[in-house]
Amino acid sequence: MRVLSGIQPTGRFHWGNYFGAIQQYIQLQEENESYYFIANLHALTTVRDQENLRRLTLDAALDLLALGLDPERATLFVQSDVPEVSELTWLLMTGTSMGLLERCHAYKEKKARGLASDAGLFTYPVLMASDILAYDSEVVPVGEDQIQHIEVCRDIAGSFNHLYGETFVLPKAKVLQSTKKVPGTDGEKMSKSYDNTLEIFEPLKAQRKKIMRITTDSRPMEDPKDPDTDHLFQLYSLFADDSQQEEMAAKYRQGGFGYGEVKKNLADLSEEYFQEARQRREEYQKDPERVVEILAEGASRARQQAAAVLRRVQLACGVK
Ligand code: ADP
Ligand code: TRP
Numbered sequence: 365m366r367v368l369s370g371i372q373p374t375g376r377f378h379w380g381n382y383f384g385a386i387q388q389y390i391q392l393q394e395e396n397e398s399y400y401f402i403a404n405l406h407a408l409t410t411v412r413d414q415e416n417l418r419r420l421t422l423d424a425a426l427d428l429l430a431l432g433l434d435p436e437r438a439t440l441f442v443q444s445d446v447p448e449v450s451e452l453t454w455l456l457m458t459g460t461s462m463g464l465l466e467r468c469h470a471y472k473e474k475k476a477r478g479l480a481s482d483a484g485l486f487t488y489p490v491l492m493a494s495d496i497l498a499y500d501s502e503v504v505p506v507g508e509d510q511i512q513h514i515e516v517c518r519d520i521a522g523s524f525n526h527l528y529g530e531t532f533v534l535p536k537a538k539v540l541q542s543t544k545k546v547p548g549t550d551g552e553k554m555s556k557s558y559d560n561t562l563e564i565f566e567p568l569k570a571q572r573k574k575i576m577r578i579t580t581d582s583r584p585m586e587d588p589k590d591p592d593t594d595h596l597f598q599l600y601s602l603f604a605d606d607s608q609q610e611e612m613a614a615k616y617r618q619g620g621f622g623y624g625e626v627k628k629n630l631a632d633l634s635e636e637y638f639q640e641a642r643q644r645r646e647e648y649q650k651d652p653e654r655v656v657e658i659l660a661e662g663a664s665r666a667r668q669q670a671a672a673v674l675r676r677v678q679l680a681c682g683v684k
Contacts, residue, residue, distance in 0.1 A: 367396040367439055368501035370403040370443060373420040374410055377427045378561035380546035380554035384507055384603055386431055388540050392505060394437040399499050399666060400433060403443045405450070405491060425655055427565060430610035430645030441662035443495065448670035453487075453494040455677055459523050460490055469512055473530045491545045493517035497532050498670040505538040538551040546602065549578045564638060580623040588619035596626050603633035
């Protein structure tokens with residue numbers, strides 16, 4: 365299968381991004397022909413500081429490589445390095461109805477809140493459709509919030525095929541197994557918008573401090589507690605094996621322990637879990653040329669594919 369997904373470089377990646385998305389991208393690279401890209405053009409709808417965007421884009425590449433994205437198996441590239449996609453976006457836009465885009469949630473929600481939005485945010489789903497269609501992608505792994513955009517992509521591709529004859533492969537969404545939302549330090553969904561994240565590669569000392577400050581209830585130590593409704597336990601379970609989880613769950617039910625003990629265990633286990641990735645990140649960081657090279661090779665492979673699709677589309681609609 366040809367698998368493709370993109371991730372926006374709008375902040376440092378956190379545990380939610382890893383367990384909700386990145387971990388599965390890495391697993392999918394084993395048995396599929398996979399394309400992963402850093403969606404810096406999409407990020408332009410929110411990041412308006414050029415230095416920051418450059419830094420976040422490179423950081424995203426370092427993080428993905430450190431976490432195990434293998435450039436020998438997967439094609440890793442930066443979205444803006446494939447200009448064919450932007451051209452394809454225009455060709456698709458001319459056949460996309462306003463109503464379809466008006467129903468898309470990112471734009472709709474902003475409008476409902478009375479906030480100013482721009483044409484970039486409005487047409488965001490067309491750029492995303494173009495990202496997908498430019499590589500004849502068959503499967504697109506995404507979180508639940510992006511399913512609507514895959515449907516829009518299928519609609520756009522379907523209308524084009526209807527108008528000009530079979531041109532595009534219709535992709536399928538693969539919903540990531542992130543039904544278990546990773547909670548943040550305050551118990552809400554972990555998200556950079558809520559300032560409750562634990563970043564994968566933040567300095568260990570700072571991270572330990574954050575872990576020790578995860579909110580917990582104020583029940584006395586001797587009270588039994590329910591592990592199934594406790595966000596600290598959910599975080600612990602991301603890293604603990606089955607027997608460690610059972611042992612901890614039994615302690616919760618019994619009572620007579622402090623949350624500090626769980627936090628300390630969580631800090632130790634998470635440190636160990638990402639230790640290899642941290643080392644790999646340091647190595648890549650020492651060799652930024654290598655990262656630039658990987659991205660350039662990825663872009664060159666991606667461009668070849670996108671150019672062939674673009675040509676097919678240009679011929680179909682008569683601009684070539
Ligand atoms: P954020 O909410 O921090 O802005 P994004 O929306 O950029 O994160 O998410 C990038 C990817 O990570 C998406 O596929 C999303 O589904 C996944 N993801 C983000 N936060 C979580 C979470 N708390 N639990 C599970 N998956 C998450
Ligand atoms: N819009 C996606 C997000 O915010 C990122 C993205 C851009 C994407 N283009 C894509 C995901 C194409 C899958 C396929 O998460």
